[in-house]
Amino acid sequence: MTARDSVDARSSGTGRHDNTAYGGTGAPNRPRRGPPGVAGVDEVTYDRAMPTHAPFSEDETLARYEKRGALLRGHFRLTSGLHSDVYLQSALVLQHPEDASRLGEGLAARFRDDRVQTVLAPAIGGILVAHEVARALGARALFTEREGGVMRLRRGFTLGTGERCLVVEDVITTGGSTREVVQCVADHGGVVVGVGSLIDRSGGSAAFAVKRVALATIAAATYPAESCPLCQAGSVAVKPGSRS
Ligand code: ZN
Numbered sequence: 001m002t003a004r005d006s007v008d009a010r011s012s013g014t015g016r017h018d019n020t021a022y023g024g025t026g027a028p029n030r031p032r033r034g035p036p037g038v039a040g041v042d043e044v045t046y047d048r049a050m051p052t053h054a055p056f057s058e059d060e061t062l063a064r065y066e067k068r069g070a071l072l073r074g075h076f077r078l079t080s081g082l083h084s085d086v087y088l089q090s091a092l093v094l095q096h097p098e099d100a101s102r103l104g105e106g107l108a109a110r111f112r113d114d115r116v117q118t119v120l121a122p123a124i125g126g127i128l129v130a131h132e133v134a135r136a137l138g139a140r141a142l143f144t145e146r147e148g149g150v151m152r153l154r155r156g157f158t159l160g161t162g163e164r165c166l167v168v169e170d171v172i173t174t175g176g177s178t179r180e181v182v183q184c185v186a187d188h189g190g191v192v193v194g195v196g197s198l199i200d201r202s203g204g205s206a207a208f209a210v211k212r213v214a215l216a217t218i219a220a221a222t223y224p225a226e227s228c229p230l231c232q233a234g235s236v237a238v239k240p241g242s243r244s
Contacts (some may be wrong), residue, residue, distance in 0.1 A: 019150050037100040055106035061198065061216040064103070068093040069240075071199075071218075075230040077237040083228040086220035087240050088199060090170035094128045103215065107168060107196045110213040111137065114193045116160065118142060120185060122177040123150065126169045129198060129240020133168050150181035153188065172197040172214065173235040175206030182208070 056064065065071035070092035074217065076084050086174070095099045107129070118140040122129035127143045134141035142157045159165065167181045173194075182192050192210055200214035231237065 034062050037126065039115060047105070055109040056102050056215060057106075058216045061106065062218075064099055065090075065093050065199070065216075068096065072240060073236050075235045077223070077225070077239045078106045079226060082222040083225050083230060083237045084203065084220055085230065087219055088171050088196060088201060088220075089240065090125060090129075094170070100128050100132050101135070104134075104142065105136040106215050107151075107198065107213065108133045108136030111166055111194055111196065112209075114166070114211070115164050116163045116193060118190070119166045119168055120144060120181055120182050121168045125171070126177075129168045129170050133166065133196070138167075139166070144184050151177075153182045153184060159185065159190040161186040163190045163195050165190045167192055167195045169195075169197045171199045172206050173199055174200050175202065175208065178206075182210075206232075 025053050032112045039240065062071060065088070068194050070089050072087040075086060076087040078084055078087070093103070106121070111133075119130045119134040120142045122143045123126055123146070124142045127141075129157070130141040130143060133139075141152065142159075145154050146152070147154065153159070165176055165185045168184065169178055172178060175195075178195050178197070182195065186190050194211035194213065195208050196213045198215050200217045201220040204217055205218045225231065225237070
């Protein structure tokens with residue numbers, strides 16, 4: 001049985017946590033040498049750690065967001081000041097590690113054949129997503145931060161030339177942050193093989209030149225407050241999580 005075969009056997013497993021889920025070959029994350037010169041800082045990557053249950057589907061993703069209060073429908077005032085009929089707060093679902101893990105595995109499953117070495121996300125909202133996707137792919141997880149208005153790698157994070165990178169976010173709205181991370185990877189000589197998000201609330205309008213995956217897509221309307229049809233219909237916008 002090849003490594004690929006065992007991967008497939010695991011991902012179609014029973015969903016139980018037991019030793020046989022890893023094929024009885026010992027620890028799931030056996031260190032191995034990565035491709036010469038491109039595997040990153042320590043030149044060690046890990047065998048792919050496989051999920052022990054089926055990845056979330058689109059419906060399951062949205063159901064989990066709704067169950068955790070991370071997806072609300074109604075009339076909301078967003079941090080940007082815009083009004084919307086949808087409110088998303090991924091932190092409310094990602095605060096549950098089991099959910100974060102399942103969501104990360106769901107996204108990772110769509111990039112399993114892309115030989116991803118490193119997963120990157122913009123801080124803060126993307127950090128847990130990158131971490132969980134990277135865990136499922138056996139890759140590294142980095143995050144970028146804005147410094148002087150520019151998205152950068154800080155804290156000693158580095159990328160090797162030609163390193164295969166996946167850029168992820170919790171929610172893609174316009175794709176602006178993702179594009180900034182893509183640029184940051186390019187500046188460091190890395191290669192972006194795809195972009196992914198748990199939720200796409202752009203309705204699919206945010207375009208990228210590389211493979212792009214969202215676990216779930218939501219058509220969310222946003223309006224300037226002064227021309228919001230929900231306001232004009234007499235309802236009052238609320239800001240979830242706000243005390244006012
Ligand atoms: Zn409104």
